[in-house]
Amino acid sequence: MSSFVFSRDFTSRLVSPLQRNRSTLRLVVITLLLLTAFTIFSPVPFLGVINFQSMGFQVTEVALLSLAMMLSMLTGGIDLSVVSIMNLSAIMTAKLLAANRVPAGAWGPLLLCIGAGVGVGVMCGVLNGLLITRARITPILATLGTMQLLNGIAIIWTRGTSVLVSQDDFINIGNGTIAGIPIPFAILLVTSVAVALLINRTALGVRLTLVGANPTAARFSGLDNNRVLLLTYMTSGFLAAVAGIVIASRSASANPDYGATYILLAIVIVVLGGVNPYGGYATVGGVVLAAICLQIVGSGFNFMRFSLFAYEIAQGLIVIGVLVIDGLTDRGIFRFPLWPKKRRSRDVAGSTPGEENDPVARE
Amino acid sequence: MILILALGVGTINHSFWSVSTVFDIFRNSFVNLIFALGVLVVLASGGIDVSFAAIGIFAGYATAVIFLRSRIEVSVVVPFIVAAAMGLILGLANGAVIATFRLPTLIVTLGTQGIIRGALLLYIGAKALGQLPDALETLNRIDLLRLQLPNGDLARLNIMLIPVVILCVLTELLLRYTVLGRGIYAVGGDVESARRAGFPVARIQLFVYTFVGMLAGMAGMAHVALSRQANPYDLVGGELNVIAAVVLGGASLFGGKGSVLGTVLGVILISLIHNCLILLGVPSFWERATIGLLLLIGAAAQALGNLRQPTMNTVATGAVR
Numbered sequence: 001m002s003s004f005v006f007s008r009d010f011t012s013r014l015v016s017p018l019q020r021n022r023s024t025l026r027l028v029v030i031t032l033l034l035l036t037a038f039t040i041f042s043p044v045p046f047l048g049v050i051n052f053q054s055m056g057f058q059v060t061e062v063a064l065l066s067l068a069m070m071l072s073m074l075t076g077g078i079d080l081s082v083v084s085i086m087n088l089s090a091i092m093t094a095k096l097l098a099a100n101r102v103p104a105g106a107w108g109p110l111l112l113c114i115g116a117g118v119g120v121g122v123m124c125g126v127l128n129g130l131l132i133t134r135a136r137i138t139p140i141l142a143t144l145g146t147m148q149l150l151n152g153i154a155i156i157w158t159r160g161t162s163v164l165v166s167q168d169d170f171i172n173i174g175n176g177t178i179a180g181i182p183i184p185f186a187i188l189l190v191t192s193v194a195v196a197l198l199i200n201r202t203a204l205g206v207r208l209t210l211v212g213a214n215p216t217a218a219r220f221s222g223l224d225n226n227r228v229l230l231l232t233y234m235t236s237g238f239l240a241a242v243a244g245i246v247i248a249s250r251s252a253s254a255n256p257d258y259g260a261t262y263i264l265l266a267i268v269i270v271v272l273g274g275v276n277p278y279g280g281y282a283t284v285g286g287v288v289l290a291a292i293c294l295q296i297v298g299s300g301f302n303f304m305r306f307s308l309f310a311y312e313i314a315q316g317l318i319v320i321g322v323l324v325i326d327g328l329t330d331r332g333i334f335r336f337p338l339w340p341k342k343r344r345s346r347d348v349a350g351s352t353p354g355e356e357n358d359p360v361a362r363e
Numbered sequence: 364m365i366l367i368l369a370l371g372v373g374t375i376n377h378s379f380w381s382v383s384t385v386f387d388i389f390r391n392s393f394v395n396l397i398f399a400l401g402v403l404v405v406l407a408s409g410g411i412d413v414s415f416a417a418i419g420i421f422a423g424y425a426t427a428v429i430f431l432r433s434r435i436e437v438s439v440v441v442p443f444i445v446a447a448a449m450g451l452i453l454g455l456a457n458g459a460v461i462a463t464f465r466l467p468t469l470i471v472t473l474g475t476q477g478i479i480r481g482a483l484l485l486y487i488g489a490k491a492l493g494q495l496p497d498a499l500e501t502l503n504r505i506d507l508l509r510l511q512l513p514n515g516d517l518a519r520l521n522i523m524l525i526p527v528v529i530l531c532v533l534t535e536l537l538l539r540y541t542v543l544g545r546g547i548y549a550v551g552g553d554v555e556s557a558r559r560a561g562f563p564v565a566r567i568q569l570f571v572y573t574f575v576g577m578l579a580g581m582a583g584m585a586h587v588a589l590s591r592q593a594n595p596y597d598l599v600g601g602e603l604n605v606i607a608a609v610v611l612g613g614a615s616l617f618g619g620k621g622s623v624l625g626t627v628l629g630v631i632l633i634s635l636i637h638n639c640l641i642l643l644g645v646p647s648f649w650e651r652a653t654i655g656l657l658l659l660i661g662a663a664a665q666a667l668g669n670l671r672q673p674t675m676n677t678v679a680t681g682a683v684r
Contacts, residue, residue, distance in 0.1 A: 078469070135663040140411065140469060141610065145659035148603055152652025260600075264477050267470055277467045309485040316477030319470060320460060327464040 027272070027289045034293065038300035053177065055295050056185035057250065061086075062262055063188050063291035064243035066269040067195055067284065068236040073275050074199070074282045075232050076212040077132065077139030082240040082266065083259050084150035085124040090244035090254035091154055093117030094163040097170060110169055117248075118241040124150055125237020129230035154256035162255040165248060174249030184246050188288070191242065196284035198235070208232055213281070261312065268319040269294055294318075392634040393523045394589065396627065397582035398605045399612075400534045401575030403626045406609055407538065408571045409551035410461070410468035413602050414476035418453045418576050419583025420598040421483045422446040426584055427495055427593040443526075446584035447577050453479060454576015455569070462568040476599070483595055491594035495587065523585060530578070535623040547571060607658040608633045 039047050065082050072079035096113040124146065131142040165171065176183050199205035207228045211218045219225050248254045273290035275282040294315070301311050398415055405412045426446040453475075461471050538544040546567045549557040558564050587593045612622070612629030633654065640650055 131659060131663070135659075137659070137662045141662045142659070144603060144606065145655050145662060148607075148655025148658065149652055150655075152649065152655055156649060156652060264473050267473055271470060277470060307485055309481040311481075312477045313481035313485065316474035316479075316481065319474040320466075320478075323466045323470065324460070324464050327466060 027274070027286060027293060031289065031293045031296065034296050034300065038296065038303065042300065042303040049180070051299065053180070053182055055292075055299050056182040057175070058298075059291055059295040060182075060184035060188040061243050061247050061250075061259070062265050062269065062295070063288055064191060064239050064246065065259075065262055065266045066273070066287050066291050067192065068239035068243070069266045069270050070273070070275050070282050070284070070287050071195070071208070071232050071236045071239070072139065072143075073270060073277055074208055074212045075229055076215065076278055077229075078143065078277070079128065079233065079236050079240075080140065080143040080263060081124070081128060081147035081150060082236065082243075083262050084147045084154065085121050085237050085240040086244035086247065086262075087254065087256050087258050088124060088150050088154045088244070089117040089121040089241035090248035090258070091158055091163055091256065092120045093245055094165045094248050094254035095157075097165050097167050098163060103167075107169070110167065114170075114245055117245055118238060121237040121239075121241020121244065122234050123237070125234040125240075126230065128237065129233035132233065133226040133229050151256060158254075158256055160256070162253045165252045165254070170249050171252050172249075174246055174251070184250065187242070187246065191239070192284050192288050195239070199282070199284065204228070204231060209281075212278075264312070264315055264319075265294065268315045271319050272322050388631065388634045388638055389524060390589070391637065392630050393527050394582050394586040395601075395605050395608060395633065396527055396630045397530060397578050397585060399609050399626045399630045400530055400623065401578035401582075402605055402609045403612075403623065404534065404538070404547060404571055405468075405575050406606075407551045408547045408568065409554065410568070410571065411606075412457070412468065412472045412572065412575050413606075414453075414457060414472040414479060415575055415579040415582075415605070416598040416600070416602045417476040417479040417483070418450050418579040419586065420595060421453065421479050421583065422449040422580035423583030423585075423587035423598075424483060424492075424593045424595045425449060427492060427587050431492065431495070442588075443581055443584050446580040448580070450580020450583070451573055451577040454573040454579065457576060458569040458572030461572060462565040480599055491592055491596070493592050495591065495593065523589070530581075531623050531627060538623065543567065543570065603658075604633055604654060605630075607654055607661075610658060611661040 035047070065086065068082045069079055093113050093116060096116055097110075100109060100113070128139075128143055128146055131137050131146065132139050135142075137145075173183055178186060197205075199209065207218070207223050208231075210221070211223065211225050211228050215225060218228075244254070247258065269290045270282075270287060271277065272293065273283070273287035275287065297314060297318075298311055301314070398419065401415055402412065423446055426442045426449065429445070430442055457472060457475050460466065460475075461468055538547065546557070546562045549560065549562050550564055550567050554564060583598065586598060590597070608629035609626050610629070611632060612625030612627070636653060636657070637650060640653070
């Protein structure tokens with residue numbers, strides 16, 4: 001039995017770096033292929049500064065959501081409520097701005113409003129975290145519930161309508177450029193670096209990954225799983241809130257039902273980016289690259305006049321395709337269990353499927 | 364727990380207590396209940412399916428389109444069979460992917476939902492049809508019971524009650540009295556254990572998702588018939604209500620638990636709330652928040668209740684509520 005375990009460990013340790021590099025490599029290859037394909041087939045020039053700029057504007061929202069999703073997936077859970085948190089934060093900021101008529105140039109009050117929106121996001125994250133850790137509700141169910149609840153609250157708050165923003169500075173954030181780079185994209189880059197640092201260089205980051213990779217081991221190592229999870233969902237909420245601010249600023253409005261299709265898109269991005277849905281492995285670079293990749297697909301479809309529905313189909317195909325390919329190529333080594341279970345003490349000798357992942361994420 | 368809530372809500376508004384309201388609630392529940400039966404089986408097997416609404420509306424809409432275009436005169440039953448067949452095939456696809464590659468069920472069905480919905484809107488049509496084939500129109504007019512009430516209202520219990528009840532009974536029989544049913548609960552309890560105990564896990568999963576697909580097809584058809592129009596934008600977005608209902612009725616998201624009775628009560632509860640909000644004059648946008656809140660409360664109650672039980676019980680005892 002012990003030699004069986006040993007050989008499993010060994011092969012997984014061997015395969016992990018391969019898989020890690022391979023998924024990022026695969027992404028780069030796919031992105032380049034897509035770019036070439038669309039350049040060839042598009043009726044209108046695809047490779048152009050304007051197009052890249054507009055993609056840069058659009059990609060930020062979903063990318064931030066994907067990062068938020070990635071964090072929760074790292075811990076082995078999932079956060080389905082990110083879209084609702086995003087909208088709620090956007091609404092908060094928009095309402096504050098509208099109610100107080102902050103004039104242009106008044107950066108103090110502007111930052112306060114933004115801060116309030118972000119604060120809302122963090123609080124929602126806390127709610128998620130508490131439900132998962134204190135009430136012991138499984139992440140899927142908890143975030144499913146909060147998704148509904150927060151969406152409902154947002155609808156009640158705005159009575160189902162959009163909230164308009166007319167503060168110029170704020171709108172500039174979402175629509176301006178710095179040295180040709182769209183500001184939202186710059187925000188994305190900064191945030192990604194921050195998240196990557198968080199995961200790789202801070203104690204919290206390592207704990208996070210460990211909790212996802214093997215919660216039982218984490219607990220026995222003396223980690224406070226509950227605290228780690230709480231902080232994870234708080235950060236997830238924070239990221240979702242930032243996404244909301246970006247959206248509010250870019251479209252000069254906040255709507256409780258915005259981005260309903262983003263959940264699928266975020267999950268597609270995360271899976272494409274090489275994140276293991278059962279926790280323990282993720283790279284920020286992978287996720288951002290995947291987001292860009294899907295943005296290219298979206299823009300490409302747009303250029304070629306494919307319908308939006310085709311984009312939806314493509315997303316579904318991509319996510320299933322990636323999962324299948326991953327499952328096929330790693331068959332026999334990475335056997336995905338059916339469903340991420342709460343780990344009860346499984347003393348079944350030699351078999352803990354899905355836990356061979358190397359709990360170290362790298363940029 | 365559910366009954367308490369029902370009584371509580373009922374006493375607030377007195378016009379609630381009338382036979383026509385009860386029949387209304389039933390009528391509103393039919394579609395969700397058929398969906399919920401499928402979801403129950405999926406949850407019991409430890410998976411989750413969010414594509415059932417998409418499958419449902421696909422089957423319903425496509426069937427309506429087929430019969431409208433071809434103008435074949437058929438009885439009421441045929442569209443349902445056709446829709447069920449469509450749902451079955453789609454569910455089979457789901458099941459095949461999940462079982463063969465052992466993929467996370469949430470993500471796969473999320474992807475499938477996108478594909479199916481996209482395919483429906485793209486290839487079959489994005490327009491709402493206001494006119495249904497005659498066979499389906501008659502469904503609305505057939506009543507099981509017609510009661511003339513003292514105040515002159517007509518209370519109608521739709522004929523759909525019969526098929527729905529039959530489906531409930533069949534599902535209950537399946538879950539409780541067949542080896543397949545035990546297998547479903549076993550897989551839900553713990554996959555590895557089930558596999559080692561000799562259950563054909565892949566085949567069970569295949570069945571489960573095919574089953575929910577078939578039911579979804581029927582439910583979608585029912586929805587189209589009962590709402591007197593075929594709108595391809597319907598149903599998707601309401602998955603949560605169904606899942607909430609099933610969870611409230613006692614099914615555990617981890618699998619291994621759940622019963623038809625609980626599911627029925629859960630669905631009725633959701634319909635109840637829907638109706639009550641209307642009766643109480645609460646604007647419709649409170650509904651989503653309420654259901655979310657209820658879902659959380661129910662899930663919390665269930666999860667905390669689980670902590671007190673020794674966890675070993677849920678695996679082998681099968682259809683324990």
